[in-house]
Amino acid sequence: MDLIPGSSSMYDNMVACSVKAPVSLQIGNMVTDTANPGVLVIDVTSPECTSFNLQEISFKNNYTAFLMVRLHKQDPNSPGNAKWVTCLRNYQLMPCPHTEEGAQDYFSISRQQDSEKTLPSWISSLTPVGQAPKCQNAVPDPDKISSSIQQMWALTEVMQSSKTTARVGRFDVDGCYDINLLSYT
Amino acid sequence: MDEGTELSSTIAQIVHKLSGSQLHFQMERQAKECLNHPSVQLETLKEDVKQYLRKSGWEKKLQNAVYQELNMIHTSGNPIAPPEHIKEPLTYMRKAQASWEKRILKSLNSMCTELSIPLARKRPINEQKELLTKWNEMGTDEPDLSHFRPVYAPKDFLEVLINLRNPNFDNSDQPSASSHWGLIQVPLRVKDLSELREFFSELSLGYGQLGIEESSQVPQDIFENEHARIGRKVLADQDSAAAEQYIRQGSPTELRAELWGLILNVTSEPEDIMYYEQLTTSVVQHDLLVDNLFYKDVKLTASNDDYYFVFEDFLYQVLLCFSRDTTVLEHFKYNSATPPKSYIRGNLGIEEFAVVYPPNGVIPFHGFSMYVAPLCFLYNEPPKLYSVFREMYMRYFFKLHSISSSSSGIVSLCLQFETLLQTHLPQLFYHLHEISAQPLRIAFKWMVRVFSGYLATDQLLLLWDRILGYNSLEIIAVLAAAVFAFRAENLMEVTSLAAAEAVLADLSTLKVIPLLQIFLFATVT
Numbered sequence: 001m002d003l004i005p006g007s008s009s010m011y012d013n014m015v016a017c018s019v020k021a022p023v024s025l026q027i028g029n030m031v032t033d034t035a036n037p038g039v040l041v042i043d044v045t046s047p048e049c050t051s052f053n054l055q056e057i058s059f060k061n062n063y064t065a066f067l068m069v070r071l072h073k074q075d076p077n078s079p080g081n082a083k084w085v086t087c088l089r090n091y092q093l094m095p096c097p098h099t100e101e102g103a104q105d106y107f108s109i110s111r112q113q114d115s116e117k118t119l120p121s122w123i124s125s126l127t128p129v130g131q132a133p134k135c136q137n138a139v140p141d142p143d144k145i146s147s148s149i150q151q152m153w154a155l156t157e158v159m160q161s162s163k164t165t166a167r168v169g170r171f172d173v174d175g176c177y178d179i180n181l182l183s184y185t
Numbered sequence: 186m187d188e189g190t191e192l193s194s195t196i197a198q199i200v201h202k203l204s205g206s207q208l209h210f211q212m213e214r215q216a217k218e219c220l221n222h223p224s225v226q227l228e229t230l231k232e233d234v235k236q237y238l239r240k241s242g243w244e245k246k247l248q249n250a251v252y253q254e255l256n257m258i259h260t261s262g263n264p265i266a267p268p269e270h271i272k273e274p275l276t277y278m279r280k281a282q283a284s285w286e287k288r289i290l291k292s293l294n295s296m297c298t299e300l301s302i303p304l305a306r307k308r309p310i311n312e313q314k315e316l317l318t319k320w321n322e323m324g325t326d327e328p329d330l331s332h333f334r335p336v337y338a339p340k341d342f343l344e345v346l347i348n349l350r351n352p353n354f355d356n357s358d359q360p361s362a363s364s365h366w367g368l369i370q371v372p373l374r375v376k377d378l379s380e381l382r383e384f385f386s387e388l389s390l391g392y393g394q395l396g397i398e399e400s401s402q403v404p405q406d407i408f409e410n411e412h413a414r415i416g417r418k419v420l421a422d423q424d425s426a427a428a429e430q431y432i433r434q435g436s437p438t439e440l441r442a443e444l445w446g447l448i449l450n451v452t453s454e455p456e457d458i459m460y461y462e463q464l465t466t467s468v469v470q471h472d473l474l475v476d477n478l479f480y481k482d483v484k485l486t487a488s489n490d491d492y493y494f495v496f497e498d499f500l501y502q503v504l505l506c507f508s509r510d511t512t513v514l515e516h517f518k519y520n521s522a523t524p525p526k527s528y529i530r531g532n533l534g535i536e537e538f539a540v541v542y543p544p545n546g547v548i549p550f551h552g553f554s555m556y557v558a559p560l561c562f563l564y565n566e567p568p569k570l571y572s573v574f575r576e577m578y579m580r581y582f583f584k585l586h587s588i589s590s591s592s593s594g595i596v597s598l599c600l601q602f603e604t605l606l607q608t609h610l611p612q613l614f615y616h617l618h619e620i621s622a623q624p625l626r627i628a629f630k631w632m633v634r635v636f637s638g639y640l641a642t643d644q645l646l647l648l649w650d651r652i653l654g655y656n657s658l659e660i661i662a663v664l665a666a667a668v669f670a671f672r673a674e675n676l677m678e679v680t681s682l683a684a685a686e687a688v689l690a691d692l693s694t695l696k697v698i699p700l701l702q703i704f705l706f707a708t709v710t
Contacts, residue, residue, distance in 0.1 A: 036355075058265050063353050099374035100351070100590055104274050106266040169463060171511050171544030172529075177471050179304040179527045179542055181297060182290045 015054075017046045040064075056110045065097035066090045069109070194264060199254045207456060208250050212243055242423070249425040253450040256656050257519070257580065273521035273589050277351055278596075282521045282588040285345050289548055290525055292336050297474060300332050304474045304527065304542055313469045320465070324488075324497035330481045335551035339633040342550070342586060343368075343626070346596055349588065366618050367603030368625045373590055375601040378609065381663060382705055385655065387433040388698070389706050395435025396647040396698030413437045416444065425450055433654035435647055435698070442563040448653050449576040453569055461568035464506035467544075471509070475543045479504040483554045492642050496561035503557050503571050504549075507578075513545035516579040521589040522546075547583075552630075555637040556582050559645050581658055585633050593658040598632050599625055601662035606669055609708050613673045622682035627689050628665040635661055639692045648697050664697060667704035671695070 024037035046052065054071065069088040075081045088109065094102040171177060203209055216234050219225055219241075225233040238244055266274075273279045297304055308316070319326055347368045350356075354372055376384060386392075393400065393408035400408070412434060419427045420443050428447045436444050446453075468476075483500050487493040493500075507513070517524055524546025532538035557574050564570035584594045591597065606624055607614045617624055631639050635658070636648060651660050668689065669676065675688045 096374055099372050100275060101374045103353075104270075104276060106263045106270065108263060108265060169460075169511055171467075171509065171540060172471070173538055173540060176307070176529050177305050177540065177544075178307065178529055179540065180531060181294050181527065182304065182542060183526045183528060183533065184287060184290060 015046050015052055017044050019044050054111065056108055058106070058108045060106050061093050061102060061104060063094075063103045065092070065094045067093055067109075195255075195258060198258065199251055202254055203250060206250070207454075208246060212238065212247065215241070215243055245423055249423070249447075249450050252425045252429075268518070271519060272517070272523075275351075275590050278349070278588050278590055279521060281345065281349055283523070285342075285588060286523065286525070289336055293474075293525075293548065296334070296336075302474055302477075306472050308470060308472050312472075316469050320469075320502070322498055323501040324483075328477065328480060330477060330484065333477050333481045335482065335485075336478065336548055338551040339630050340626075342595075342633070343629045346588065346599060349596065365603070366607055366614055367600070368623050369596065369600040369603060371596065371600070373597050373600050374592070375597055375604055375662075376592075376659065378605070378705070378708065381659070384657075385651075385660065385663070385701075385705060387654075388651070388701055390702060392434055394698050394702075395437065395650075396644070396696065397702075398696075398699075409437070413440065416440045420444065420447065423447060429654055429656065431654075432650045436650045438643075438646075441646060441650070445563065445573060445653060446569070449573060449580070451569070451572045451576055453566075453572075457572055458568045461506065461571055464509050464571075465502070467509040468505045473508055473543055475508050475549060476505055478549050479508070479554065482549060482551060486552055486638065487554050487558045490558070490638055493555075493558040493561070493638075496558060499561050499567065499570065500554050500557055502567050503574055504554060506571055507575060508543040508545055508547070510545045510575065511541075513547060513575065513579060514541065516583060517546060520583050520587055522583070522587040547578075550586060552634050552638075555634050559637050559642060559649065562642055562646070580656075581652060582635070584658060585635065595633065598658060598662040599629065601659060602628055602632070602665045605663065605666040609666070609704075610670055610673060613669065613676055616677055617685060620680055620682070620685075622679070622685040624669060626682065627686055628669070631665055631668075631692075632661050636664065636692070640695060640697065641693050644695065644697045660701070663704060664701060667700040668692065668695065670704055670708075671700055 020043040022040040022042050025039040025041060026037045057069065067088060068086065068090060070084050070086050072082050073085045075083065091109065093105070093107060215238065219234060219237045222237060225237060269279060273282065293304075347370075349369070349371050351371050356370060382389070388394065390400075391402060393403050393405075393412060395409065395412065397405065399405050416431060416437055417440065419431050420440060425447055428444050432444055432448065445451075451457075479501065483497060483504070487500055488497050514524060524541045525548065527540055527542045528535060528538045529540055530538065556578065557570075560570055560574050560577070564573060581593070584591055585598075586595065588594075588596060603614075603625055614624065635652070636645055640648065648660065648664065652658060672688055676685055679685045679688060
């Protein structure tokens, strides 16, 4: 997994953070044991400030199937005391971990998402015959969508070039299109 | 991203794409003109204008345009993803595509140098005049093509795909019954048979189909009459989404041209015809090396085909115009490929002299003209023929000759084919594997050409109906497996690759829909 320190997000206040190298969780002798570890831990710390209000995490995946996020959270009642809280458990990044789907995708996890997804799709396809099919195309809440449309619009304006998408049509430069060789760069 | 944000991101993308489009200008103009209409009152202006546009059919056109964009959207649209990720999310595939492209460029450059022919030049005036007079019979002009050779053939591309490896994938297990016996060694996700059955559910035996002789469920002539009646209604409503759903059961011959035009949202406005005229002017003004590659390709393929040789002249017109069409460059946003670059007048490295070559960024390969040939049966007006071909290329055909992880990309289709064969015809696959007749070596050329030139034309058009209906190329992988299943008995007796090729050389008598139905719905799992 490649965390993107300082990646753009919907919010202006990006927190610079340092990402430590992944450490594998393994029982037994790490030198002689040849089995690949299934779980790795990545520590992310912010050297700038000791505490901040986390809204969103953005990252690029690198063949991680499930994600768990734990935060070292300050106790509002007794400042100075902090404890580890699991805020995301078994969040699925790759629908089918033996294949490439989602393996190198970009993800943004916002504060609102704390749903638990415990069953990967390849297990849920074993549900018994006769069960009602899931409704795939439930219409999302229009108010929720329209409130985030403004932000999305602003974002796509920034991300894409501001050139008009109308056709221009010219492939020559001032009427000249004399070419001898293709360029390799 | 949660569902709501994902949806609004998609909406923002589509609105961004449509703003500045021809449709946008037309609707703006229409909205201004309707202000004079008595039904539009100042107090309720916004609602009245909307209602007017709705009633005069513009809402439907907008719906069709939005539906067209939805069909083309390729990613979930996470805004933080950079452009190269949208082209192709997997780094190793992007790298493989880049090195393949470099080989193509080198090949084209060495052809230029050997033949001392420029890649592009302006035609002298007398040559331009001559071409204009011969525009409708370019087939009679026999330039010396003996020194030209195709830049690459499908089998060269197959070798590249066979060598694709994911550096993160540990494939060191010894070959066994549970490993993959085929040539494709990258772990892409492909649908299994039960998923294919669900995806292609309208092909099942409970639905009427065009392309079968008789059905045990519904008398075929009753179905065909009713289906044609519904088709005429869909066309009258001008609804792209309904047309796409309708055509999953096949299209009546007399409605097919219009239905495909509706699904692809191809219009025949004066602007479209003018644009085509502009392209023909570009062909007359500038001579491109790729023109000769197209001439050669048509001569080698379509001209030798009993069904397509009559369309030779149309093919030249369409392909030469295609090369000069810069709107095709748009599809590189979601194609893993990148258009080749050059500099005019030898001004290497100076950006203001940088151009794309050819103008549409697509370098043809052996068999490319067969993408256009079947369309000549449907459209006899060059502008419409051209627009339909261009849309088909930008939606589907480009995926067949670029390296990507897309589910309709050629790599996935190859893996899909091999997986279906190994899972459901293991004895056949094992036998072919043992005699070094890997099935993909035979099926690859069918899939790259979308079976054009291999099936009878009526069967081919029934197959392409389903490609449009399901907005996916996966059906060609299923058909390839179904063909092997159909000829399994003969194939079990062959002892060499050449003999296997011979068994599968002639597909012209095959009926595709019954084959697909048997393979999808009658295979024991």
